[in-house]
Amino acid sequence: MNKNRQIELWVGLFVAAGLAALFVLAMQVSNLGTAYSGDSFEVQARFDNIGGLKVKAPVTIAGVEVGRVSDIFYDAEDFRAVVVLAIQDQYQQRIPTDTFAKILTAGLLGEQYIGLDPGGSERFLEQDSEIAVTQSALVLEEVVGQFIFGKGAEGLE
Amino acid sequence: MGLFSDLGAWVLNALQRLGRASLLLLAMLRGFVDMLYRPRLLLEQLYSVGVLTILIIAVAGLFVGMVLGLQGYYILSRFGGETALGLMVAASLVRELGPVLTALLFAGRAGSALTAEIGLMKATEQLSGLEMMAVNPQYRVLAPRFLAGLISVPLLAAMFSVLGVAGGWFVGGGMLGVDQAAFWNGMQDGIDFQDDVINGVIKSIVFGLVCTWIAIFQGYDCVPTSEGVSRATTRTVVHSSLAVLGLDFVLTALMFGE
Numbered sequence: 001m002n003k004n005r006q007i008e009l010w011v012g013l014f015v016a017a018g019l020a021a022l023f024v025l026a027m028q029v030s031n032l033g034t035a036y037s038g039d040s041f042e043v044q045a046r047f048d049n050i051g052g053l054k055v056k057a058p059v060t061i062a063g064v065e066v067g068r069v070s071d072i073f074y075d076a077e078d079f080r081a082v083v084v085l086a087i088q089d090q091y092q093q094r095i096p097t098d099t100f101a102k103i104l105t106a107g108l109l110g111e112q113y114i115g116l117d118p119g120g121s122e123r124f125l126e127q128d129s130e131i132a133v134t135q136s137a138l139v140l141e142e143v144v145g146q147f148i149f150g151k152g153a154e155g156l157e
Numbered sequence: 158m159g160l161f162s163d164l165g166a167w168v169l170n171a172l173q174r175l176g177r178a179s180l181l182l183l184a185m186l187r188g189f190v191d192m193l194y195r196p197r198l199l200l201e202q203l204y205s206v207g208v209l210t211i212l213i214i215a216v217a218g219l220f221v222g223m224v225l226g227l228q229g230y231y232i233l234s235r236f237g238g239e240t241a242l243g244l245m246v247a248a249s250l251v252r253e254l255g256p257v258l259t260a261l262l263f264a265g266r267a268g269s270a271l272t273a274e275i276g277l278m279k280a281t282e283q284l285s286g287l288e289m290m291a292v293n294p295q296y297r298v299l300a301p302r303f304l305a306g307l308i309s310v311p312l313l314a315a316m317f318s319v320l321g322v323a324g325g326w327f328v329g330g331g332m333l334g335v336d337q338a339a340f341w342n343g344m345q346d347g348i349d350f351q352d353d354v355i356n357g358v359i360k361s362i363v364f365g366l367v368c369t370w371i372a373i374f375q376g377y378d379c380v381p382t383s384e385g386v387s388r389a390t391t392r393t394v395v396h397s398s399l400a401v402l403g404l405d406f407v408l409t410a411l412m413f414g415e
Contacts, residue, residue: 004197007204014208018312021319025354028341029247029322032350 040067040086041127045101050081051112051137053103058113059085066091069114085114087125096121097129103137112137178374181295185373188293188300198301206267206302206369207309211316213266214259218317221254222246222324229325230333239329243340244347246325247318251348251357252413255318257405260364263310264397268372271302272393275376276386284377299373306372310365311358318357356412363404368397 026032050072059067067087075082087095098119105112116131125131192199229245275298278284284294322344329335348354372393379389 007200010208011200011203014203014211014309015312017211018315021312021315022358024319025251025315025357026350029251029318029344030348030350030354031345032354 039089041089041092043085043087043125043129043131045083045085045131045134046080047083047134047136048080049136049139050083051103051139053112053137059087060113061116061118092126093124095125097123097125099131100133101131102135177378181374181377182370184295185300185303188296189304191296192301192304199304202301202305206305210263210266210313213262214313214317215320217258217262218320219324222321223328225249226325226328230329239335240339241343242329242335243344247322247344247348250318250321251353255314256357256361256364257401259314259317259361260310260368260401261398264368264394268368268393268397269390271372272376272390273386275373276379276389279379280381280386299377303369303373306369307365311361314361360408364401367400367404371397
């Protein structure tokens, strides 16, 4: 093999290795490889308090991820937070309408996510339907506050 | 009076250098067109600028990742947070250490070599010789080196980050027994492709441009004596390193600041 061919080979290997490294960064290290990229349908849920829930937080049923939070905004009409859930298309017409949506925390101080408890209705969620029954996030200060006021009330008696 | 005239001379000199450097940059960008006709020029420079730098980048990346794994483990395990080790190693590599350390090593390994080569060409009047033959050395000699640096640095930075993650995984998962699934899941959950990986690549492209530009300009603009070439080589490493560190702060503030 002459010298020119050898240089070409090395440069080819260099560029290929560099691009492969970029590919690994994209697929293995970042969230691009795990993100669900297929179609999804959107469902709304209204919460009194969303705590620290963020866009892109997981939506789970029985602990299995079925979608992501795609949007969060405040509805000034009824003073509640509206959370838009993007759920994978394969679960369309599979989740009952009386499903219960809760904001849960992974671990004691972990990220917040939405857990869905399926109900028993014969009708199912589809694009733009709304989940009626929700439970707000547990805000630590409120729990502690309730505990302290509870103790205070006990002392009065 | 002498103080002020010295200061004035220094400012005027700095402005002239900046002007010459900008003109050189424009000339090299115009020279990219010529390379479409002669891709072999670029190929040879990719070899000497990129391929020959792989070894130092690979070794440095591996060991930086391994040290991050060790140090991160000792601190995180105090809080019972070993599972965040993957995220910590990957985030610091992809966002900061990969682009910055690659650029610093590139300036030391390839930048200094570029300056010395071009400076020596000038000192031995090879560049004048090309001009005598009506060949523009800015197109023929400088532009391929510039483009090669521009292409090489992002690729090298990506290799650095991947090998660093591999090193961190080897130490954390292999030697210290961090849970494999938690290591990779924490990493994939925490690293965003757009915000982290793409921004890291943009950083390394900017660093590649600055490092190669400084190296080529210092060589092309040096005093054509042996002392001049040696000073230019030193200036290349010092100026490139300072420019990379300063720019890194500006870019980080722009990209990751809200």
